[in-house]
Amino acid sequence: MLTVSGLTWALTIGLVVLLLAVDMVQAVLRPHRVGIGEATAWSVFYVAIAVLFGVWFTLEHGGDLGTQYFVGYLVEKSLSVDNLFVFVIIMSTFAVPESHQHKVLTFGIVMALALRAVFIALGATLLSLFSFVFLIFGLLLIYTAVQLFRHRNENPDVEDNLVVKTARRVLPIADDYVRGKLFTRDDGRFVATPLFLVLLAIGSIDLLFALDSIPAVFGITQEPYIVFVANAFALLGLRALFFLVKGLLDRLVYLSTGLSLILAFIGVKLILHWAHVDIDPRVPEVPTMVSLAVIVVVLVVVTVASLVKTRHDPSAKAHPGSLRAHRSRDEAGQRPESPPREPS
Template structure:
C-alpha cells in the first residue's frame, strides 16, 4: 500500500473529501454550528481510522500502530494550535462568519508546507544520523518547557513575517467581507483577513517544529509519516469549531502533550541502545492523553498556583516561601508533607539537568517543584497562600 497505489489512493481520498467539504458543504460563507462541526469531526476521525484499517490489511500491525500513534500525537498537538487560533482571531477581530475561510486556506497551505518539512526531516536523518539526537533533544526540551509553564506567548504584533508583510504591502484598517485583497484608490491592498491567514500559517510552521520530530520518533516510513500527519491536519478546522467554546476546560491536556513530547524525545535519544516496541509507544500516548482529559474533568488547578510560579527558579525564595507556609497553622498536615519535600528539593544540590546547560538548566527544578506545589496547594485556601506569599515578599524585601 505504501507504493504508488498507496499514494494514489491516499491522494484520491484527500482530494475527494476536500472537494466535498470545501467545495460543496462550505461553498458559501456561514457560521459553522456545533452540530456541523461535530459531524465533520466524526467524519474525519472515522476516515483516518478506516484508512488505518487499510494500512493494517496491506502493511501489517506494526505499520498500523505507527500510523495510529503518529495520528494521536499530531491530534493532541493540534489542540495547542486551537488555543493560538483563538488568540489570532480575537487579535484581528475576525468574526465567526469568516473564520472558516481563513482556516480553509490555512489547512491547504499546511498540506504543502508539512510535506516539505516532513520529507526534509526524513532526508536529514538519512544523511546525518546525529540529527536524530538533535530532534530528540528538541522534543525533551519542549516537553520540559511546557511542564515548567515557560511556553512562548502568542503576540501577533511581534511576528517578524507579519512585520515584513506590512512593510511590503499596504493593509486596510478594516475587514472587507471575506476578501483577502481589495482595490483602494486604484491600488491593491491586503485586508486584515489575509494578515490573519499569514499569522495562522506561520503559527503552524512553528508548531510543526515540534510535531514533525515527534512523528519521526515513531516511524521513518515516509508513507506513514505523511498520511498520519495529514489526516490529523484535515480534521483541524472542524475540531476548532467543535472545541472552541470549551478549550478552557482541558486544563491538563497540554501537560499530557508535554509528557508525550518528552517520552518520544527520550525514545529517539535511546533508539540506538534500547528499542521501545511501537505497541508500548501507542499505549503510552493513548494512556497519557486519556489521563490528561480525565484530570481536566475531575481535577482543578489550585487558583493560587500562579502565585508560586515566580519563585520556582529561585531556590532561596522557594525555600523561604515553603518555611512560611509550613509555619502557618491554617495549612493542613497533608500539604505540609509536600511542602517539606519542596523545601528539601529546593535546597538540594541534586540536578537532573546540569545548570550550566544554557537552554535547559533549571527546567528540571521548575518541573519538580511545580508538581510538589500543585499537590501542596490543593488543600490550602487560596487566601492563605496569597497572604503568606505577600508576607514572604515583605520579609525578603
C-alpha cells in the first residue's frame, strides 16, 4: 500500500500547475505557429520530466510501484495519441487557424486534467468501498474495446456532438475567430465565437476519453497517486506532441486496432482481479510486468505494421475510431457548413 504525504501531493500538484501555467502563458500571450523544432524540444522536455519523476518514484517507493507508474504512463500516453487524432479532426472541422491551435490544445489539456482528477477521486473511492467495481470497470473496457474495433475505420462525428449541437441551437455564433476571443459583440449582441464551440467539442471529447482511460489505468494500479501522475504527465506533453506528429498520424492505420486490444486485455485483467478477490483466491491475476510486456509488444507491432502498410499503400489513412456508427452529413442529406475563416 502506497503512503503519500500531504506535502508530496502538494508538491506534485504544484509542479503540474506550474507546467500548465507555462503552457497557458505561451498560448494566451504569444499565439503563434508552432514549428517542428519547438515541438520537438517541448516533447523531449515533457518525456524527460515524466522519466525523471519515475526514476525518483522508483528509488523512493520501490521497483513494484515504480513499474506500475511506468506501465500506467505508457498506457495513458498511448491512449493520448488517439486523443490527438480527434484533436486533428476538431481543428479541421472548425478550420481553427494555426495561430490559435496552441491555445485550444492548452485549454483542452486543462479541461482533461480537471475531469480526470474528478474521475480518479470517484474511482478510487468506489474501488475502496466496493470490490465489484473492478468487474464493472473491466466490462466497460471490454465493451469499449469491441466498439472501437468494430468502428476502427471511422472518425467521430464532431458536428453530431450533443454539446456542440445544443450550443449551436441556443447561442448566437460569430462568423470568424475574432483574434482568438471566446465571446465578442456583433451589432450590439453578445455572441460566441467558433473558438468557444471548439473548446466545447474538445471538453466533451475529453469526458469520453476520461471514461475509458481512468478504468484502464486503474487496471494497472489501484494507487490514486500513481493514477494521477501517470495521467498528468501523459497529458502535459500532449500539446507539443500534437504539433510534432500531426503530419504522421495518418500513417498509424492500425493504432485503433492496437488500442482496442490493449483495452480488452486490461478489461480481462480487471475481471480476473475481481474474481481473485471476491470469488476464489486461486483465480490467477496478471502481474504488472506481464502487462508491460503485452502493451509494449502490441504498440510496437501496430506501429511497425502501420508504417509497412502505408509504405506499400500510400492511400491508406488512419482513423481514431468511433464508439458508435454514424452517417456522414452528406448521407444524412445535410450540406456541410462553410468553415469559419480568420479575418484578414
